[in-house]
Amino acid sequence: MKEDGHPDYHFITVQMTDGSTFKTRSTYGEEGATLALEIDPKVHPAWTGGNQTLLDRGGRVSRFNDKFGGFMKKKEG
Numbered sequence: 012m013k014e015d016g017h018p019d020y021h022f023i024t025v026q027m028t029d030g031s032t033f034k035t036r037s038t039y040g041e042e043g044a045t046l047a048l049e050i051d052p053k054v055h056p057a058w059t060g061g062n063q064t065l066l067d068r069g070g071r072v073s074r075f076n077d078k079f080g081g082f083m084k085k086k087e088g
Contacts, residue, residue: 018038019038020036020037020038021036021037021038021041021042021043022034022035022036022037022042022043023035023036023037023039023040023042023043023044023045023046024043024044024045024046025045025046025048026045026046026047026048027048027051027053028048028049028050028051028053028054029053029054032045
């Protein structure tokens with residue numbers, strides 16, 4: 012194995028958007044650096060579920076459902 016083949020892992024502080032912090036090991040910056048997040052799992056809709064709506068522009072969703080609807084399980088209810 013080559014010498015210096017592994018990155019230098021060290022402890023950094025991660026600061027969430029609400030100001031809370033936690034320590035983790037990373038290759039980011041140097042020992043003791045602070046990584047301030049602009050987007051984090053507490054507030055971003057990708058993780059929280061958000062208020063997503065599916066808009067059918069130009070019939071794209073309808074065409075998709077027509078083409079692949081047989082593969083999708085129908086909702087019972």
